[in-house]
Amino acid sequence: MRAIPFLTRAKMTVNNDLLAEVADVLRSGPRLAVLTGSGISAESGIPTFRGKEGLWKEFRAEDLATPAAFERDPRLVWEWYDWRRGIIGTREPNPAHLVLARWEKRFPGFALITQNVDGLHRKAGSGAVLELHGNIWETRCTSEGTVAESPETPLPEIPPRCPACGALLRPNVVWFGEPLPAEILQKAYEASGACGVMIVVGTSALVQPAASLPLLAAGRGARIVEINPDATPLTAAADFSLRGKAGEILPAIDKLLVSGGAR
Numbered sequence: 001m002r003a004i005p006f007l008t009r010a011k012m013t014v015n016n017d018l019l020a021e022v023a024d025v026l027r028s029g030p031r032l033a034v035l036t037g038s039g040i041s042a043e044s045g046i047p048t049f050r051g052k053e054g055l056w057k058e059f060r061a062e063d064l065a066t067p068a069a070f071e072r073d074p075r076l077v078w079e080w081y082d083w084r085r086g087i088i089g090t091r092e093p094n095p096a097h098l099v100l101a102r103w104e105k106r107f108p109g110f111a112l113i114t115q116n117v118d119g120l121h122r123k124a125g126s127g128a129v130l131e132l133h134g135n136i137w138e139t140r141c142t143s144e145g146t147v148a149e150s151p152e153t154p155l156p157e158i159p160p161r162c163p164a165c166g167a168l169l170r171p172n173v174v175w176f177g178e179p180l181p182a183e184i185l186q187k188a189y190e191a192s193g194a195c196g197v198m199i200v201v202g203t204s205a206l207v208q209p210a211a212s213l214p215l216l217a218a219g220r221g222a223r224i225v226e227i228n229p230d231a232t233p234l235t236a237a238a239d240f241s242l243r244g245k246a247g248e249i250l251p252a253i254d255k256l257l258v259s260g261g262a263r
């Protein structure tokens with residue numbers, strides 16, 4: 001991993017020329033990887049974690065998103081996840097998710113890596129999504145490890161139990177202090193190391209190991225495009241920092257790609 005330079009080398013103002021430049025880079029047909037965070041779902045009405053009204057402003061992660069919290073009070077943890085599932089279940093993918101679903105077909109070798117557990121990439125039609133932090137619509141048996149789809153909201157029983165063995169079920173998500181699913185993380189490292197361009201959308205780039213993926217890509221020579229209304233620790237390492245909303249910027253780039261991008 002390379003060190004983040006002190007001076008930003010990103011081109012920062014979002015204007016049509018900059019969007020056209022990014023579209024040109026993409027038109028050259030690079031191997032494309034995209035890393036998303038909760039900001040991509042903000043325009044779908046799903047709260048982010050660290051923003052003004054972010055979940056971690058109102059709730060303590062230690063009480064709700066750690067193995068110790070679940071051991072202490074599985075009911076409390078499940079009530080919080082059931083509440084979140086209730087919100088997410090009524091939300092739809094926004095134009096940013098939809099563009100990325102189309103790009104899976106447009107770019108050979110395309111890889112979509114997400115930190116989100118909301119399932120909106122899949123709902124938008126993305127077929128191969130590397131869900132680094134799991135999926136809130138799946139449960140995992142705490143005894144047998146069996147993963148099952150869990151679409152029902154609200155849950156009929158809290159905390160839910162495994163229909164096969166009666167043990168507690170847990171949300172199939174990664175909590176603080178837990179390792180990421182090894183196979184998915186490995187694929188994410190491979191995709192990051194192999195891409196020619198990585199677009200990083202809607203993440204504060206504060207949570208490891210996800211935040212290291214763009215640096216791995218950059219270290220291997222990939223160009224980094226960041227889409228975020230705010231600067232992040234990654235901004236300094238980005239070649240293009242597009243300051244704005246994912247649901248506006250990604251469709252604008254897509255339009256340039258589709259139209260042939262006359263400037």
Ligand code: OAD
Pocket residue numbers: 036037038039040042043048049050051054065115116133174175176201202203204205206207227228229230232244245246247
């Ligand atoms: P954060 O809440 O830390 O960051 C969200 C980012 O999205 C911020 O940088 C915002 O500026 C940006 N953002 C907000 N609205 C946006 C929009 N319309 N378009 C583009 N960007 C926008 O969320 P994450 O980086 O996803 O992990 O957080 C990473 C992980 O920390 C999460 O997966 C979760 C959390 O704790 C676990 O629970 C394990």
